[in-house]
Each structure stands twice: as C-alpha cells, then as structure tokens.
Amino acid sequence: GENVEQHPSTLSVQEGDSAVIKCTYSDSASNYFPWYKQELGKGPQLIIDIRSNVGEKKDQRIAVTLNKTAKHFSLHITETQPEDSAVYFCAAPLYSGAGSYQLTFGKGTKLSVIP
C-alpha cells in the first residue's frame, strides 16, 4: 500500500554538528511535504514544508530538499542546539481511495543533541 518511510529512527549528534533525516514516499502524485517537530508533552509543530514545484527551501538553520524523481525528501538542521532535541516526523499526502488524499506520517526520528 501507499506509505512514507523515515530514517533513521534515532539520531544523536554533538551540539554544533548537522543532522539529516530522510523520507521516501510511494505516491508519485504527492505534491506537498511538511516536517513536524514534537517535543515532550506537546503536539506536533509544523517547522517547514515544501511543495513539488521547488527542490529546496531554507528557513534559518533548517532546510528541506526534495527529489521528485527518486520520491524522497530530507530535513537538514545545521549548527544543532540542545533545544533541537525532539521527535521529528515527515509527512506526505497519499491516495486513500474515493478520490481523496490523506496526510500520512513517517514513523518519526528521535533527535538528541548532546551539549
């Protein structure tokens, strides 16, 4: 069936280093790819998103790249800080039948930034 695969499931980096999380999706018609950050005790917070008509988008220390041909997209965090520690989810709209698409989440990546 349609799905979104996310890797790695856990990631530990030293403060100041970069972190990269990758996702692949199965539905070639998907056209919108958000990334969410979920801190302990909180709901998922949208941190960046990209649409299929661009290949890269940046917002300060965060960037997302998209390769539509290969059907994968990645989150890049540079100069990581302890407050970046959280669980990160990618998502993509996948076909769910009857002409509708639903946002489907990857399984999440627990990022730990070591001071």
Place this chain on the structure above:
Amino acid sequence: DTEVTQTPKHLVMGMTNKKSLKCEQHMGHRAMYWYKQKAKKPPELMFVYSYEKLSINESVPSRFSPECPNSSLLNLHLHALQPEDSALYLCASSQLLAGQGQPQHFGDGTRLSIL
C-alpha cells in the same frame, strides 16, 4: 503557544464513564481532524471534518463519537472506552483538506488514561 486549543490537557476515566474532549481554533480553518497517538508512534488519523461535515471516519469504533457544532469547534465524545484507548488525542486544523496540500496545525493534545 499553539493556535489550536484542546481541553482538558489530562483526563482519567473509568471504562463506564462518558466524557468529551474539546478542540477550538479561530484561524478560520474549514477542515478539522482528530488523531490518536500512542507512545513512540506517529499520529494516527481518526476523523476528518470538512466544512462541518464528517468526510472521513477511519474505521474508528463507535465508542468514539465526533461532533462539529460549528466551524471553530470540534468535540470527541467518549463512552465505554477500553484500556487500549489510553493515548494522546490530538486535534488539528487546516485551511482546506490537508490532502490538498494544506498545512495542518496541531493542538497539544489531551492525555487520556482509561482505568
């Protein structure tokens, strides 16, 4: 602070109780969602409302009953729940349906424990 407000933040109930979860947003969004999230898992879609009409029910047991009184409010009525229903219940909203490339905004959830 999140723009989607959920109450209560925590709820403990017995299996014979009836309770309701509430969600409110004032961003003018016309799509609202209920998700269930178990520990270390991604959010799992339960219900979708579009223009106050139920558009998707992801085969959720009838002991969960959603209601959308108006475009700003979403309720989830709970009755005769099971211990396995203990989870974080998240509400989200988007301008239009998320499958059409609309960012979803989440509340911080209600942590539900069934005794």
